[in-house]
Amino acid sequence: MKLYNGGKIIAGMVAFLIAVTFPFWYGRGKTVSPPDLKLDTPTIEQLKEKRCVEPAAYMRASHMKLLVAWREGAVREGIRSYTATDGRAFQVSLTGTCLGCHSNKDKFCNRCHDYTGSKPACWSCHIIPEEVR
Amino acid sequence: MAPTRREFLKIAGVSAAGLLLPPLAVHAAAQTGKPATEVGPAQRRAFTAKRWAMAAVGGQCPAGCRDCIDACHSTHNVPAIGNPKDDVHWIGLERIERVFPAEAHPRLPESLKRLPVPVLCNHCENPPCVRVCPTKATFKRADGIVMMDYHRCIGCRFCMAACPYGARSMNYRDPRPFIRKPNPEFPTRTKGVVEKCNFCEERLARGVLPACVLACKEKALVFGDLEDPRSDIRTLLGKGLSIRRRPELGTGPQIYYLL
Numbered sequence: 001m002k003l004y005n006g007g008k009i010i011a012g013m014v015a016f017l018i019a020v021t022f023p024f025w026y027g028r029g030k031t032v033s034p035p036d037l038k039l040d041t042p043t044i045e046q047l048k049e050k051r052c053v054e055p056a057a058y059m060r061a062s063h064m065k066l067l068v069a070w071r072e073g074a075v076r077e078g079i080r081s082y083t084a085t086d087g088r089a090f091q092v093s094l095t096g097t098c099l100g101c102h103s104n105k106d107k108f109c110n111r112c113h114d115y116t117g118s119k120p121a122c123w124s125c126h127i128i129p130e131e132v133r
Numbered sequence: 134m135a136p137t138r139r140e141f142l143k144i145a146g147v148s149a150a151g152l153l154l155p156p157l158a159v160h161a162a163a164q165t166g167k168p169a170t171e172v173g174p175a176q177r178r179a180f181t182a183k184r185w186a187m188a189a190v191g192g193q194c195p196a197g198c199r200d201c202i203d204a205c206h207s208t209h210n211v212p213a214i215g216n217p218k219d220d221v222h223w224i225g226l227e228r229i230e231r232v233f234p235a236e237a238h239p240r241l242p243e244s245l246k247r248l249p250v251p252v253l254c255n256h257c258e259n260p261p262c263v264r265v266c267p268t269k270a271t272f273k274r275a276d277g278i279v280m281m282d283y284h285r286c287i288g289c290r291f292c293m294a295a296c297p298y299g300a301r302s303m304n305y306r307d308p309r310p311f312i313r314k315p316n317p318e319f320p321t322r323t324k325g326v327v328e329k330c331n332f333c334e335e336r337l338a339r340g341v342l343p344a345c346v347l348a349c350k351e352k353a354l355v356f357g358d359l360e361d362p363r364s365d366i367r368t369l370l371g372k373g374l375s376i377r378r379r380p381e382l383g384t385g386p387q388i389y390y391l392l
Contacts, residue, residue: 076272095317124323125321125323127315127316
């Protein structure tokens, strides 16, 4: 069996393999430092007990689930108060409650989202109070 | 078995006491709705109702007054795009011939022809926009408010075609550059989303009356619970003839006009 245009085909396959595997060997051995989240906003500094709505581990892993539950509850059911597992009550509000403490969106929300390449659409509608003032 | 004289007197006594109780409870409540749910720490109580509605009294608007429009649009970050094609509005003032085309005729007094009539979402009893929405982004709450979940709107504009009142606007452009002073308490919308009046449900949840109602110095807009016979709106509607926009369509609009 004869391979027509063998040189071109093999060169093409090699080029294709290099292009496809580029991210793997280019990034090999490089370490990207994990995102450095800043929790030093004035509001957080003033808190006696530095505690988010729910425990930090839960918030880190599942804040998106909590936010979706808040969103569906507030818009569709009119539930505007959230009682945390430890009994504290919070107003259901992204800009009010979340950004009330985490007023440094660039150094908090964005750092992890950029690191993981997630692009939540929250801020195309919800206003970042800092940017308005 | 017929009640004995003694039982009859007991029942009559309890009934008489029961009759006295509801007026007391209502008097203690706010004028336009009963506060019912706590909305969080250090918050005012939410206004709740069985059926929210609004009445507009004509002939009160001073010439050129736009207080209701400005209050609503600045509260809800409604963009002022400035051309009719892309216009976004939640509330507006229109001439009577455009609001009540069937009732208007050439022999109406000049004062009535030039009368500005407030127009906004009618929060219909049977809202056609809700029926056509393919994603259930528009829905009707138990208290009658026809609301939008902007998270779900895909911008198909079926609701705009269905609404006989032109209450809905499409964001054909990114609205953000056209909002002069954004209000951080309320989100903006994005390009490709339909928006409309929400009867200030976010303010009612905080126990504050709608922005247009509070902004009107002439008190031409009256808001309240239609199911509460003691509410301001029921008192007003009880005084005389009020009309609604195109009720023959069967939408059951809940904005009442006294012109």
